[in-house]
Amino acid sequence: xxGETTPSDSYQFFRVAKxxxxxxDVRAIPPGTRVKEALALMKENGFSQLPVVAGTTVIGVxxxxxxxxxxxxxxxxxDDPLExxxxxxxxxxxxxxxxxxxxxxxRHLDADDAVLVGEETNLIAVATTTDVISFLWEATRPFxxxxxxxxxxxxxxxxxxxxxxxxxxxxxxxxxxxxxxxxAMNELxxxxxxxxxxxxxxxxxxxRHRFGRSRDLVISRLEPIREIRNKVFHFxxxxxAEEIDLLVExxxxxxxxxxxxxxx
Amino acid sequence: xAPPEGACGAGxxxxxxxxxxxxxxxxxxxxxxxxxxIQVTPGAGLTEVLSRLAAGTVDEGGSVVVVVGSxxxxxxxxxxxxxxxxxxxxxxxxxxVVEALDSGLVTQTRRPGVIVTTPQALMxxxxxxxxxxxxxxxxxxxxxGRAAVSSEPSAVDAAMADLATRAVRVIxxxxxxTTVPWLTAPARHMVSFRDVMEAQRLTTEIxxxxxxxxxxxGELRAQAVKLLNRLGGEAKVGSSRADLHAALVRLASxxxxxxxxxxxxDGSLAPELxxxxxxxxxxxxxxxxxxxxxxxxxxxxxxxxxLTREALSRSRPVLVIADRVxxxxxxxxxxxxxxxxxxxxxxxxxxxxxxxxxxxFDGRSVLVIxxxxxxxxxxxxxxxxxxxxxxxxxxxxxxxxxxxxxxAVALIGDPPTPAExxxxxxxxxxxxxxxxxxxxxxxxx
Numbered sequence: 001x002x003g004e005t006t007p008s009d010s011y012q013f014f015r016v017a018k019x020x021x022x023x024x025d026v027r028a029i030p031p032g033t034r035v036k037e038a039l040a041l042m043k044e045n046g047f048s049q050l051p052v053v054a055g056t057t058v059i060g061v062x063x064x065x066x067x068x069x070x071x072x073x074x075x076x077x078x079d080d081p082l083e084x085x086x087x088x089x090x091x092x093x094x095x096x097x098x099x100x101x102x103x104x105x106x107r108h109l110d111a112d113d114a115v116l117v118g119e120e121t122n123l124i125a126v127a128t129t130t131d132v133i134s135f136l137w138e139a140t141r142p143f144x145x146x147x148x149x150x151x152x153x154x155x156x157x158x159x160x161x162x163x164x165x166x167x168x169x170x171x172x173x174x175x176x177x178x179x180x181x182x183x184a185m186n187e188l189x190x191x192x193x194x195x196x197x198x199x200x201x202x203x204x205x206x207x208r209h210r211f212g213r214s215r216d217l218v219i220s221r222l223e224p225i226r227e228i229r230n231k232v233f234h235f236x237x238x239x240x241a242e243e244i245d246l247l248v249e250x251x252x253x254x255x256x257x258x259x260x261x262x263x264x
Numbered sequence: 265x266a267p268p269e270g271a272c273g274a275g276x277x278x279x280x281x282x283x284x285x286x287x288x289x290x291x292x293x294x295x296x297x298x299x300x301x302i303q304v305t306p307g308a309g310l311t312e313v314l315s316r317l318a319a320g321t322v323d324e325g326g327s328v329v330v331v332v333g334s335x336x337x338x339x340x341x342x343x344x345x346x347x348x349x350x351x352x353x354x355x356x357x358x359x360x361v362v363e364a365l366d367s368g369l370v371t372q373t374r375r376p377g378v379i380v381t382t383p384q385a386l387m388x389x390x391x392x393x394x395x396x397x398x399x400x401x402x403x404x405x406x407x408x409g410r411a412a413v414s415s416e417p418s419a420v421d422a423a424m425a426d427l428a429t430r431a432v433r434v435i436x437x438x439x440x441x442t443t444v445p446w447l448t449a450p451a452r453h454m455v456s457f458r459d460v461m462e463a464q465r466l467t468t469e470i471x472x473x474x475x476x477x478x479x480x481x482g483e484l485r486a487q488a489v490k491l492l493n494r495l496g497g498e499a500k501v502g503s504s505r506a507d508l509h510a511a512l513v514r515l516a517s518x519x520x521x522x523x524x525x526x527x528x529x530d531g532s533l534a535p536e537l538x539x540x541x542x543x544x545x546x547x548x549x550x551x552x553x554x555x556x557x558x559x560x561x562x563x564x565x566x567x568x569x570x571l572t573r574e575a576l577s578r579s580r581p582v583l584v585i586a587d588r589v590x591x592x593x594x595x596x597x598x599x600x601x602x603x604x605x606x607x608x609x610x611x612x613x614x615x616x617x618x619x620x621x622x623x624x625f626d627g628r629s630v631l632v633i634x635x636x637x638x639x640x641x642x643x644x645x646x647x648x649x650x651x652x653x654x655x656x657x658x659x660x661x662x663x664x665x666x667x668x669x670x671x672a673v674a675l676i677g678d679p680p681t682p683a684e685x686x687x688x689x690x691x692x693x694x695x696x697x698x699x700x701x702x703x704x705x706x707x708x709x
Contacts, residue, residue, distance in 0.1 A: 017359035017366070024358075024389045098359075098366035117362065124365050124390050198597075212557035216565065220506040220594035221513075227589075227612040236614060241525035243612055246590065248524060249510070252517040256550055 016105060016117055017098040019127040019135050026126055028053040029062065029086065036082035038062050048128065049114055052090055056121050060090030065113070095119060102132070142232045142239050145247040149225055150190050152254035157185065157197060159261045160210040170202045190229050194222045210261055221250050281313065282463045288453060289313045292435070293320060297451035299428075300435045301444060305457040306659060307464075307666025310437060311337075314404050315344045317435075318378050322350050326401030328378040329431070331386070331424065336611075337406060340640060341380045351377040355385055355394070362390045370394050383420045386427065395427050403431035421445055439659050457662050457697065468700040469671040470691060475567045477677040481505070481559055485681070488512055488552050495519070495545065502587055502653055503681040504564060506594035509556050516549045564675060565598040568650055571673055572599055572630055575648040579627035583643055585635055585664060587653035595652050596632040603630050610634040635660070643668035651675065654687040658697075661690050665700070 028051040029038055038050055042064070049063035060066075067081075067089050074088040075081045094108040096115045108115045109129050118124035161167040172182050175192045188196065197207045203215045211218045228243045230236070281289065285308070292300065292313075304310050318328040332338045338356045345352040353369070355361050361381075364370045370379075379398070386395040405424060425446035428434045436444050444450070461468055488508055489501060492515060501511045518524055572582045584599070586592040589610035596608035607621045611634060622641055625631060635653065643649075647670040654674060655661040664672060674691070676684045694700035 015359065015363070017362040020358055020362050020390065022358045022384065022388065025392070026389055098363045118366055122366075124393070125362055200601075212554070214505075214557045214559070216562070216594050216597045217506060217509055217557055219597035220509070220590040223593040223597070223608070224589045224610070224612065227610065230614070231612055240611060245514070245524045248522045249513045249517050252520060252522065253513050253553075256516075 014102040014135075015098065016096050016100045016102060016115075016127055019102065019131040020098075020117065020125040021131060021134070024125055026051070026123060028058075028123065030054065031059060031087050032085050033062075034082070035062075035067065035084050035086055035089065038086050039067075039082070049093075049126070050086075051116065051123055051126065052086060053123065058095075058116060058120050058123050061093045061114070061116070062086040062090055063114075066091035096127070098124065102135075106132075142228070142244060142247060145244070145251050146190075146225070146229050146232060148251050149247065149254060150193070150229075152251070152258050153190075153193055153197065153222070154185060155258055156210040156254070156261060157193065157207065160206040166206070170199075170206060171196055173202060174199050191226045194226055197222065210257060212257070221253055225250050281316075282309065284455060284459050284463050285309055285313045288455065289316055291453065292317055295451060298433055299447045299450040300433075301447055301450040301452050302435065302437050303441050303452070303454045304437050304439065305455055305460055305666075306439075306663035308455040308460050310455070311340060311344055311406070314406075314435065314437075315341070315348060315350070318345065318402065318404065319348050319350050321402045322376045322378060325376050326432075327375055327399070328402045328404065329398055329400040329427070330378060330380045330404045330406065331383055331427070332380070332406040333382065335382065336636060336639070338380050338382055341406075345378055345380070353377060353379045355379050355381040358385060358390065361385055361394050365390050365394050370397050383423055387419055387423045392423070395423065398427060398430060400427075400431045401433065403428060403434045405434070405436045457666075460666055464666070464669075466666060466669050468665055468694070470665075470694070470700060470702045471671060471673045472676055472691070472702065472704045473567060473571065473673055474676050474678055474704070475563050477679060478560070478563065482679055484508075484552065484555055484559070488556075491545075491548065491552065501681070501683075502591065503675070503677065503683045504586075504591055504594065504652065505556060505559065505562050506591045507588065507653070509553060510588065510590050512549055512553050512556070516546060516553070519546050519549065562598075564677065565595060567675060568595055568652065569598055569602060571648070571650055573602065576603070576628065576630070580646045580648050580670070581625055581627055581629040581644060582631070582648050582650060583625075584630070584632040584650045584652050585638065586632060587635060589634055591653060592632045592634050599630055599632065606630045606632065608632045609637055611636055635664075638663060638667055641667065643670060645669045648673060651687075654683050655690060656683065656686065658690050658693045661694060665694075 027041065027045060027047065029041065031052055031054050033052070042048065042050060049061050049066075051058050052060050052062055069091070070089040071081055075084050091112070093112050094105070094115050096105050096108065096117055098117055105115050105127070109127075109132060114126055114128040116123055117127055157170075158167065161170060167185065168182050171185065171188070174196045175183050175188065183192070185193075196202060197211060198215060198219050200215070203218070207218075208215070224246050228239065228247060231243070232239055288302075302310065318330070321328050330341050332341060335356055338354075342352050342354055353364065355364060379400075385391045428446050434447065436447060436450070438444065441454075460466075485501075485508060488511070492501065492511060495515060501508055514524065568584065572584075575582045584592075584595055586595060589608075589612060592608050592610060596606050600606045607630075609618050609621055609631065618637065621631060625644060627646070632652075645668065647668055649664060649667075649670060649672040651664070651672060651674045655664060674687055676687065691700070691702050695702055
């Protein structure tokens with residue numbers, strides 16, 4: 001902490017640390033734990049694996065897979081497998097560092113579905129394939145929502161105009177390409193598209209029939225999306241939970257408008 | 265007695281502080297109380313005071329941990345500390361905590377510097393282990409949430425109590441005279457709203473404007489609130505049409521299976537709806553949304569437009585405060601039809617845009633912002649604040665009033681919404697406790 005660069009000072013590529021869920025509490029079991037106790041703990045907490053730790057040292061991982069894999073060779077036929085200690089039913093998972101690139105650990109996840117973060121004597125977290133999926137879902141969700149929103153607005157704009165000439169006229173009232181020609185709809189930015197919809201003449205003439213009568217309410221729904229889009233596409237800060245909610249709500253609201261337009 | 269300007273004990277500087285801030289900093293620097301509780305009023309600039317105290321501690325080779333209740337406050341702390349060239353570690357995000365733990369950055373050895381974090385980041389897994397390694401010379405806990413100051417034990421309480429046992433000294437800021445269960449016989453200090461207003465020579469003028477809410481809107485609002493309450497969705501609905509519209513769209517989204525964040529919590533999902541909706545409920549909700557969209561002119565917008573015009577005619581800048589960005593855009597849209605340069609700023613706006621708009625804010629400006637952006641910005645003298653969304657608590661009203669010298673206008677409908685009715689109680693409290701002058705203007709119809 002002597003003035004050195006801190007993790008937040010500069011951009012870092014997708015690192016393993018990003019995969020660890022906020023509320024992850026690593027649960028470990030000591031050697032000698034019976035299989036049925038380990039399985040009960042895994043079921044109760046929704047874990048697929050449990051590190052086995054002697055003192056501060058990780059000696060292996062007990063998992064559904066390791067149990068199934070080792071059962072035949074490590075437990076005698078006459079013994080109750082649930083009463084067996086987990087010690088002979090372990091697998092070795094790879095250790096990775098919190099600062100490792102996510103891309104570099106995918107082969108370990110592909111093989112074992114999980115990696116251990118830290119060192120043998122300092123287990124910090126467990127990162128699983130599910131964590132990667134959750135992380136990627138969170139990272140890509142704004143893009144998917146914005147795509148739906150933008151395409152829905154385009155759809156409604158197109159369906160509100162009786163002809164391509166009318167559409168060109170509505171667009172021409174608001175934007176023009178740098179060379180002076182009319183922009184086609186698929187050349188419009190989301191900001192321009194919203195502007196086309198909410199321009200007073202356009203709205204009164206056409207778009208209120210598709211988006212709802214109150215221009216002020218339509219602006220209140222669509223304008224925040226423009227700012228969030230800029231934030232997402234310019235990779236400015238993290239997208240806040242309430243911003244995701246605004247995208248989700250706008251998408252639902254537009255979806256209903258699209259369905260109503262299709263039914264009319 | 266306050267020390268001479270610019271000097272203070274224990275290596276802290278008081279330059280550029282208001283007299284009450286200097287006096288408090290001096291007292292804190294000189295005091296040997298292990299636990300200190302400061303009941304602080306908004307706008308008192310205590311982050312500034314405590315960052316100086318933290319700087320003094322670091323200069324003497326000590327370590328400081330600052331725990332604040334929100335990411336925004338944490339960011340403000342980090343910026344303040346870095347401006348003072350104090351080594352500051354950002355441990356707000358789980359990933360940063362995990363990396364810090366793995367790299368050995370956090371050890372049992374005290375290292376000079378400041379760690380800024382949140383209770384949430386210290387409560388689980390890697391965060392809990394990190395917390396166990398911390399031995400701060402000074403622990404500052406700012407604005408603990410409701411759970412942390414209640415008499416009921418909570419997870420936040422437990423995490424803070426645990427960390428406090430390892431700190432040499434603990435300072436907790438609270439917004440009310442409440443008991444913090446994990447402090448032992450704390451030395452108490454208080455910075456009152458009156459102190460802040462007097463020190464900054466701020467006026468405290470609030471005008472109430474009453475407007476007529478059309479009966480059809482009142483009926484729709486009643487139906488909507490009934491439906492929202494029945495489904496256990498969101499009983500809290502703001503006073504504007506946009507807010508009502510948003511609450512219904514939000515609930516319709518949840519009924520359609522969307523997972524949304526819990527507005528009352530930091531990071532968790534909204535709880536499951538208690539009732540399984542019938543097949544017609546969604547249609548009922550969307551029908552209400554349609555009806556709200558089909559209402560005629562919104563008198564509330566008309567009143568705000570008139571108040572804006574009147575302020576600008578006297579060269580007074582106008583600052584409209586809304587709770588949510590969609591509400592801000594709603595009012596911004598109407599104002600823009602008269603004043604094309606109206607800016608709307610929210611947490612989604614870029615920092616550059618926000619700084620630019622704040623910097624150019626003058627007697628011809630109209631700005632609509634969400635309430636979170638108010639923190640850390642002082643408005644120019646004469647600014648007329650229009651409280652599009654009423655403050656929900658006295659604390660929130662104080663934050664608004666301490667932003668600068670000017671006046672505030674509160675809107676109350678006839679009939680009032682629950683939020684508007686609650687505003688009356690807030691104003692009464694302000695009048696009683698802080699010499700705030702409240703005046704009702706003639707009703708607008």
